[in-house]
Amino acid sequence: MVKVKINNTSIEVPKDFTVLDAARHAGYDVPTLCFMKDINEVGACRVCLVEIEGYDKLQASCVTNVREGMSVKTNTKRVRERVRTNVELLLENHNRECTTCVRSRNCELLNLAENLGVTELEFQGQQRPRYFDDYSPSIVRDSSKCILCGKCVSTCKDVQGIGILGFQNRGHMTNVGPAFQAKMNETDCIYCGQCVNVCPVGALSEKRDIHRVWEAIEDPSIQVVVQAAPAVRAALGEEFGNPIGTRTTGKMAAAMRRLGFDTIFDTNFAADLTIMEEGYELLDRIQNNGVLPMITSCSPGWIRYCEFNHHDFLPNLSSCKSPHQMLGALTKSYYAQARDIDPDKIYVVSVMPCISKKNEAARPEMEQDGHRDVDAVITTRELAKMIKQAGIDFNNLPDEGFDDFMGDYTGAGVIFGATGGVMEAALRTVADVLTGQDLQAIDYQAVRGTDAFKEATVKIGDLEVSVAVVNGTKAAGQLLEQIRNKEKTYHFIEVMGCPGGCVNGGGQPKVTQHIRDHINLAEKRAQALYAEDLALPVRKSHENQEVKHLYDTFLGKPNSHKAHHLLHTYYTKRVK
Amino acid sequence: MSKTRSLISEFFDKYQIDHFDDYIRLGGFKGLKKALEAGPDYVIEALKKSELRGRGGAAYPAYKKWSSSKERQAPTKYVLVNGDEGEPGTFKDRDLLDKDPYKVLEGLIIAGYTIGAQEGYIYIREEYELIRQKLTEAIAHAKHHNYLGQNILGTDFSFQVKVYTGAGAYVCGENTALIESMHGNVGRPRVKRPRVSEKGLFHQPTMVNNVETFACAATILAHGADTYANAGLNGFKGTKMISLCGNISKPGVYEVPFGITLREIIEDIGGGTRDLSLGKFVQSGGASCALIPYTHFDTPYTYEDFDKEGFSIGSGAIVVANGNIRVVDYLSSVTSFFEHESCGKCTPCREGTKRMHEIIEDLCRDQASQKQIDRLNQIAYTMIDSSLCGLGQTAPAATLSALKHFEDEIMESVVL
Numbered sequence: 003m004v005k006v007k008i009n010n011t012s013i014e015v016p017k018d019f020t021v022l023d024a025a026r027h028a029g030y031d032v033p034t035l036c037f038m039k040d041i042n043e044v045g046a047c048r049v050c051l052v053e054i055e056g057y058d059k060l061q062a063s064c065v066t067n068v069r070e071g072m073s074v075k076t077n078t079k080r081v082r083e084r085v086r087t088n089v090e091l092l093l094e095n096h097n098r099e100c101t102t103c104v105r106s107r108n109c110e111l112l113n114l115a116e117n118l119g120v121t122e123l124e125f126q127g128q129q130r131p132r133y134f135d136d137y138s139p140s141i142v143r144d145s146s147k148c149i150l151c152g153k154c155v156s157t158c159k160d161v162q163g164i165g166i167l168g169f170q171n172r173g174h175m176t177n178v179g180p181a182f183q184a185k186m187n188e189t190d191c192i193y194c195g196q197c198v199n200v201c202p203v204g205a206l207s208e209k210r211d212i213h214r215v216w217e218a219i220e221d222p223s224i225q226v227v228v229q230a231a232p233a234v235r236a237a238l239g240e241e242f243g244n245p246i247g248t249r250t251t252g253k254m255a256a257a258m259r260r261l262g263f264d265t266i267f268d269t270n271f272a273a274d275l276t277i278m279e280e281g282y283e284l285l286d287r288i289q290n291n292g293v294l295p296m297i298t299s300c301s302p303g304w305i306r307y308c309e310f311n312h313h314d315f316l317p318n319l320s321s322c323k324s325p326h327q328m329l330g331a332l333t334k335s336y337y338a339q340a341r342d343i344d345p346d347k348i349y350v351v352s353v354m355p356c357i358s359k360k361n362e363a364a365r366p367e368m369e370q371d372g373h374r375d376v377d378a379v380i381t382t383r384e385l386a387k388m389i390k391q392a393g394i395d396f397n398n399l400p401d402e403g404f405d406d407f408m409g410d411y412t413g414a415g416v417i418f419g420a421t422g423g424v425m426e427a428a429l430r431t432v433a434d435v436l437t438g439q440d441l442q443a444i445d446y447q448a449v450r451g452t453d454a455f456k457e458a459t460v461k462i463g464d465l466e467v468s469v470a471v472v473n474g475t476k477a478a479g480q481l482l483e484q485i486r487n488k489e490k491t492y493h494f495i496e497v498m499g500c501p502g503g504c505v506n507g508g509g510q511p512k513v514t515q516h517i518r519d520h521i522n523l524a525e526k527r528a529q530a531l532y533a534e535d536l537a538l539p540v541r542k543s544h545e546n547q548e549v550k551h552l553y554d555t556f557l558g559k560p561n562s563h564k565a566h567h568l569l570h571t572y573y574t575k576r577v578k
Numbered sequence: 579m580s581k582t583r584s585l586i587s588e589f590f591d592k593y594q595i596d597h598f599d600d601y602i603r604l605g606g607f608k609g610l611k612k613a614l615e616a617g618p619d620y621v622i623e624a625l626k627k628s629e630l631r632g633r634g635g636a637a638y639p640a641y642k643k644w645s646s647s648k649e650r651q652a653p654t655k656y657v658l659v660n661g662d663e664g665e666p667g668t669f670k671d672r673d674l675l676d677k678d679p680y681k682v683l684e685g686l687i688i689a690g691y692t693i694g695a696q697e698g699y700i701y702i703r704e705e706y707e708l709i710r711q712k713l714t715e716a717i718a719h720a721k722h723h724n725y726l727g728q729n730i731l732g733t734d735f736s737f738q739v740k741v742y743t744g745a746g747a748y749v750c751g752e753n754t755a756l757i758e759s760m761h762g763n764v765g766r767p768r769v770k771r772p773r774v775s776e777k778g779l780f781h782q783p784t785m786v787n788n789v790e791t792f793a794c795a796a797t798i799l800a801h802g803a804d805t806y807a808n809a810g811l812n813g814f815k816g817t818k819m820i821s822l823c824g825n826i827s828k829p830g831v832y833e834v835p836f837g838i839t840l841r842e843i844i845e846d847i848g849g850g851t852r853d854l855s856l857g858k859f860v861q862s863g864g865a866s867c868a869l870i871p872y873t874h875f876d877t878p879y880t881y882e883d884f885d886k887e888g889f890s891i892g893s894g895a896i897v898v899a900n901g902n903i904r905v906v907d908y909l910s911s912v913t914s915f916f917e918h919e920s921c922g923k924c925t926p927c928r929e930g931t932k933r934m935h936e937i938i939e940d941l942c943r944d945q946a947s948q949k950q951i952d953r954l955n956q957i958a959y960t961m962i963d964s965s966l967c968g969l970g971q972t973a974p975a976a977t978l979s980a981l982k983h984f985e986d987e988i989m990e991s992v993v994l
Contacts, residue, residue, distance in 0.1 A: 045769040048925045048964045059971065060964045065769040080963070087960040091929035125953055127936045150922065169764055169922065172747065174932035176922030 004070040009077065021063035021074055022050055030076045031516075033085070033114050035092075035202055036151035037064040039519050041160060047151055048088050049114065052076050060084055086118045093120065095129050095174075096203075097146035103204040108512050110202035111149060130175055138187035139364045140209055140357040141198065145177045148205035153515075154178065154197035161501060163476030164307070166191045178205075190310040190578045192475065193358035194303035194499045195508015200515070208357040208509060211378045212388055218349040218377070219262040226349045227333050228263040229326055230254060232270050233355035233419030233504035234382045236530040240511040241386035242396045247526035249534055252401020257389050258353075259402060267333065268404040269352070270411030272325035273418040273427070275332075275552065276300065277543035279569055280322045280424075281431045282560035284494055288465070293317045295470075295485065295492040298424050300324045302362035303499025303508075305573065307475040312482050313575040318495075321570040323375070325418065326352040326359065327368055329408060330375035331568045336556045337407060345373045352379045355419070355507035358499065370568055381509025410548040413534070413541030420528035421473035421503035422449035422456060425496040429469070430542045433462045444541060450532070452502045452524045455481065457492070469494045474501035505531070581846045583809050583817045586790070586797050587833045590677040595712060598719045601680055607725055609799030610684050610691075614733050618648055618692040625795060627803035629815045634660055634751070634788035635864065635892040636968075637881055640795065647693040647775060647785040655695040656779045658786040659686055661702040662744050662751035665864030666915055667895035670819040671789035673831040675702070675709045678793070679716040683739065685792025687726065688799060690737040693785055698739045701756055704746045713741055748919035752967050753778075753786045755921065766921045767967035790819050790894070811837030814880045818891065824860070824898035825851045834879065841875040844898055851900035858901050859983070863892020865912050866972035868979035869905075888979065905984045906941040906991055909977055913938045916973040927970025930961040934977060947994035955981070 003014045006021075008028040015024045025032045035047035045065040052063045055073040060081065063074075075081065093115060100106050132146040152169070155178060159165040166180050166189050180189045198206045218226045239248035258266050284296050299305055299320040308315055323331070330352070334345035352359060356379075362368065363376040380388070389396055403409065414430050417423030426446045433441050448458035449469065454477035457470040470492050472478045478497045484490040500507050502524020513523055535541060543549065557565045584590075593600045601607070613621050625641035632638045647655065659682065663671040674682055686698045702710050717739050720726040728736045742760055750756045750765040753774045759765035760779060778784025794816070798806045807815035814836035820843065823829040827849030834843060844850065844857055851857045859869045867890035870877070877883050884891055899908055913935035920931045937954045940946040958974035965971045981988060 043769070044923070045966055046923050046925070048966070051964050059962070062769070062964075062966070083956075084960050084964045087956055088925045088929075088964060091925055091933065091957070091960075094933065095929055124949065125933065127933055149925075150928070152923075169766070171922070173917055173920035173922045173928055176928060 004068055004072075006068050006071070007073045009075055015068055017068065019068045021052055021054070021061065021066045021068055021072070024068050025052070025063060025074065025076050032063050032076055033117070034064055034515065035110060035114065035149060036153060038153050038156065038200065038515060042151070042153045042156040044152055044156075047149070049085050051081055051085055053078055053081055082118070086120060089115050089118055090120055090123060092149050093123055094125060094127060096149065097129070097132070097144070103147065104207045104210075105204035108514065109204065110514055130177065133177060133179060133183060135185050136209060137185045138191070138193065138209065138361065140193035140360045141186050141191070141195065142207050142209055143179065143186060144205055145179065147203050148178055149203055150176055150178060151202060152178070153200040153202065154206055157196050157200050161476060162194060162196055162474060163479050164190070164192065167197060190576070192303040192306040192310070192499060193361050193508070194475070195357040196500060198357065198508050199506075199510070199512065202515065208381050208383070209360060210384060211360065211380050212384050214378050215351050215380060215388070218351070224347055224349045225264045225343055226262070226351060227265040227267060227337075228258050228351045228353065229267045229269045229272070229329050230258070230353040230385070231326060231355055231419060231504060232273060232416050232531060233507060233510070233527065234353050234385065236419060236505050236527040237355065237510045238382055238386060240513070241383065244397070246513065246517075246521065246523065247530050249530040251534065252403070253396060253399040255404050256399040256402035257394055257396055260394050260399075261388055261392055263351070266405045267329060267408040268411050269326045269329055270415035270418070271408045271546070271548060272329035272332075273415035274412055274543035274546040274549050275328055275569070276322055276325045277414060277427050277431050278549060278553070278560045279565060280320050281428050281435065281543075283320055283322065284428065284432060285435065286561065288493060295495045296320055297495045297497055300418070300424060301358075301497060301499040301504070302356070303358040304475060304478060304497045306358065306361070306576075307478065307499060309573055309576040310578055311479065314486070315482055316573045316575065319573055321572065323368070323569055323571045324359075324362065326354065327362065327375045327571075328569045331370050332408065332552070334373040334375070335370065335568060336552060340407070349377045350375065352376050353382065353385045354379050355382050355504045355510045357381060357508045359509075367571055383509060383511055386511065406548075408548060410546055412543055412546050413536070413538040414543040415546070416534045416538065417531050419504040419531050420450075421452060421498050421524070422471045422496065423503065423531065425449045425469055425471050425494070427543055428494065429460055429467075431544045432467070433460070434542060434544060436465060437463045449496075452522055452528070454501065467494065468492045469496070471496045473498045473503050475499050503528070581834065581838060581842055583833045583835050585801065585806060585809055585817055585833065586674075586681075586793050586819055587678070588797070589681060590673070595679065595716055596719065598723050605800065606680050607684050609796040610687055610725065611731065612799045613688045613691055614731060614735065618694075621688060621692045621795075621799065622648065624798050624803040628798045628807050630791070630794050630798060631881065632788060633790035633794065633819070633894065635665065635866075635890070637891060640787070640791055643775075643785060643787070644689065644692055647783065650775065650783050652783045654782045655693060656782055656784040657686060657689045657693065657695045657698040658756075658779055658784050659698065659700040659789055659792060660751060660753065660756060660786050661700055661706070661789045662756060663703055663706075663789070664748040664751045665866070665893040665895055667821060667823055667861065667897040668864055668893040669821045670831045670894055672706060672709065674789050674793050674819065675706065675713060679713050680720065681793045681796050682789055683716060683720055683726070685794070685796040686739060687730065687737055688795055689785065689787065689792060691735050695785070696737065698737065699760070699779065700739065700741045701744060701760065702741060703744050710741055710743055717741070747921065749921040749967070749969050752969060755967070756786070757784070766923045767969075769966065809835055811835045812878070813837070814878070818879070818894055820894040820896055822848050822896050822898070825857075825900035825903065826898045827852055836880050838879050839876050840870065840879060840896075843879065843896060844875065848898065851898055853900070853902070855901040858899050858903060859905070860899065861897045861976060862895065863890030864895045865915050866969070866975055867892045868975050869983060871983040905980050905987050906938060909980055910935070910938045910942050912976045916969070920969060920973070924966035924970060926957075926961045927965045927973065930957045930970065931973055933957055934974065938977070941988065941991040944991045944993055946992050948992055951981075951992060
């Protein structure tokens, strides 16, 4: 521990603290724009400046370590003026269409400018050239709003292990983008959207599809069916001021009904169905010498990553479509048939914590018999925007349920949104099927938690099933390398493309860096899902009555010919 | 008596690179032999006695850097020669490398021996392609004659040298950016944690010095610290390679004694400013340094006297401007340089260099306002106070000194 003085407060802090850590510890907030603990410690934005006794220049507190006896001032005239000038300089080179910007409500630059009292910019010089790219189905890049903090660059390269984004040119002409100004859809970007989540401004955002959804809702000849992924309910409340980790399942269903969606299904139902299809696929591979390890295929970011970077593992991928695609396919076949609706008149909307799902839904193969599985994908953020547009008082909504037929779900389906959840759900079902028993010990703690890599060996009857769970593509790539080198062998691997799983997906509500620095976002949101799992009467996918009904009346049995036709897909080797 | 000296530059133009024996006959590599004979502590003592300071611009005492590098315990250490020489108006490293590459090599080998490194790298700016070839040749000859490689001159000391070419960015003269670029990354400075001396090239402890510092070290070892120190005037120690250019009759690289005045450099060595107009100011040390007005031309060329006035020895560049040069026009070339060379990493430098240049351009067109002058000051002090690296911290120096010494002339361009 070392003794430091922050303004008038003397405190003792661990000696590996930065001045920023110490200041916050002492109760003084120091603004930051580029800082991300352990990920982007570059000292580039120069707004976390402090005065330190003995230094003639101001120091960036985020990259300066404390020393014994250090005396720091965070709020002097000099500090305020310099920080303010730096923020003014950023604003002078910033596309200040703040009123119409996607981030107008939660822009970190705007907030900082407001706090500093920047009410007027007297000088407007030349701004650097603008690159605007909305060619991909998932992501929009607008360099005119970029403040060059580099958080997206570090996140893509160091967190996800990909490295699509980089700095180009120099000085005032610096910009962030793919090499040679390629469009995002010309790169091997997997659309995980982690860059979108960390962008402090509106330079990176999801491709918005709200208008298409409104149009469908307002067309009386179309039946609009909506579904929401498990992770959405664990975060949607944040958009309405609720604490992180608030579970809003009932209000979400109620809000969707009030938005005018005709039918409210639940992707959780399809998660249970996925477990049946994927579970039986795994059993088949184990029993008939199929390609192992089998790897999950629910995460489209992960799929794209595998298609671009690890073609040799394509045969290992489960052939199952992701749950929302399954539900879309069934809506236009099973449901349409049962209710005698022309599938052409059904419009399926998926609410996802993910922006890669937009690209997934647009993949040419994601259709059957001429009908697109899913017609529009919107993110958790977009759903919140629609609720606000419709003037719905979200927090005072009653809790409502999903519609029958494909709205029932079990605890196993709920935890799909957290890393380890798919694995745990699969194990619950596979264990019962293999032993022929209704097992009671179904909490597989070894695969829970937000560590990037987890592994376990589970004894099911006579079979020792070895499994691994990874989240984030960097960890996935490392694991595949170990498997390739025969350092590791497994039966089954769950991969989620985003760190922490879908709860931390690229379409989830924005959380400012300040809060991200202090909490484990994925863990908090996952807690909501595990709580719901515990609260549900049925917690195993194969006990979902509606899923059973689906097999009895329509599909036959898991992995049947019909199930394959509707619910399974194939993968393509893609070249960078 | 000539006002220049011939110590660091003693062998300039006196030998051909493939006549290695001639070089030895001239007295070359005497410093290395002395070092190998007397040991690392002797080297550091000699550097201390000669008061040699780093010649890249920061003027950090060389013996301190060398002894802390020596004390650092690590299995692998590197010595790195910073030959990026990007400071406008500076070309003395070019002459050192071109006219006596063996002396630079000698200094590098001495440094490797002193701090206990096994390998040295010479980082040369992209434009010095011919020099790179020459240096590569010199390394081969030195190796052939056992002044480099395994068991140098029969001792236990082995040392290898490699040459690396930069890609043209000024900021890569900054040590951390230089190393980033050698790693194949974008040449941007990193925050100073850890320092290059702890974790530099290939993540090993690295000692970086300017080309001239190595040549000086070799000279000091060859002739003794006293001989070198006594070459200075009026008690100031040693000599300095300067690059003299601008409105001057005899531009070029000269070795001058510390203690000489600027007036002597301009008039006696440089033959006066061209076309008979009087000298108006010089910019000493490079684009990142203050302008020195003619009223201060009698200032002795020493670290101490320059510091007192807010001037810089810096890299040894001396750009002379005569009475025909408008201060704002000169500033425009300086601010345009920094706008172009800012790496773009930190806010004050990336945005500030651009805005400063815009305001100077308005001054050049006689269209600036008083508010812009205020803004110019505000941005300049923010850059000095909060830029990440030396580039942004020093980029405003010329402008601020001009506002101080040539306020009246500049205010003539302020119309609003």
